[in-house]
Amino acid sequence: MLQQTQVDRVIPRYVQFLERFPNIETLAAAPRADVVRAWRGLGYNARAVRLAEFGREVQERFVRIPQETEALRSLPGVGPYTAAAIRVFAFELDDVAMDTNLRRVTHRLKFGIEYPPLASARTIDETARALLPRGNAHDFNSALMDLGATICTARAPKCLVCPLRDACAAAPISASVLDARKRRMRVAPPARFRSTTRFARGRIVDRLRALPPGAGISLLDLQRALDADVDAALLERVPALLSDLEADGIVQRRGEAYALSE
C-alpha cells in the first residue's frame, strides 16, 4: 500500500484491510476480486492483484514470509524497496529501504540540492549504506523517512529546524531556488489529468468495484455510467482500456459483460 502512496492515507485502509485479511492464510484463500474491492481509494490497482498473488505464492512456496532478499524479490509486487522494508521493519535486519525520502535526504545531505542529480542511484544507495548503524536499521530507516516526510520535504524543506542542518551539503535550501532548478529540468508540460487514460482506467475499475459481487456490466451500460465523468474521446477508447485491464488481471470478460477478475 505504501508504494507511491502517502502514509496518512494508507493507515485507515490498512486497518480495514487487516480486519478483512488478518493473516497470510486468509489472504491466500481470498478471491482476487475481494482484494481489489478492499483496495478502493488507494489507486494503482495492479498492486492489489500482486498482493493477492503474493499471498498465494508465499503459502505455496515458503509457507511463511521469507527473510532473504532473493526470496522476497522473487515474489510478485516486491521490488528493491519492499524487500528491504520487510527485512528492516518486520524482521529487524540490517538493510536500507531506499524510498523516495531516503533518496532525497541522502542526496541533499551528502551531495547538495538534487536538481540536477549529482549522484547515481547506485552511489546514493552506497552512501546511505555507509551511514547505516549496525543493529539499528529500524530506527535509522524510520528516522530518515520521517525526516524526509516532515522536514526535508520535496517542495519546501524546513532547513531552519532540521537536526542535520550543520552536517548537510544542501542546507539552507531556499524554496524558490529549488523551484527554479527543478523548472529548468522540465521538458514537456503534462496533459490535463481528466483527459488522460489513467483517469478513465480508474473510473472504470471503480464502477466495476461498485457492482454486486458476481454481477457484470455490459460495455454500453458501462459507457453510459462513465459518460458524466469521462471525455467523449476517452469514452470511445473504453473497449481498448478494458482489454488492457484484462491483460493486467484486474478485469474479467464474461460473454458480453465485464466484472472484476476473480
Place this chain on the structure above:
DNA sequence: AAGGCGGGGAT
C-alpha cells in the same frame, strides 16, 4: 532507460 499505472492531500 523509459513509460505506464491512481487517487488524494499539501501548497
Place this chain on the structure above:
DNA sequence: ATCCCAGCCTT
C-alpha cells in the same frame, strides 16, 4: 492548479 507520494513491472 500543480506537485508529490514507504515503487514495480513491462517494453
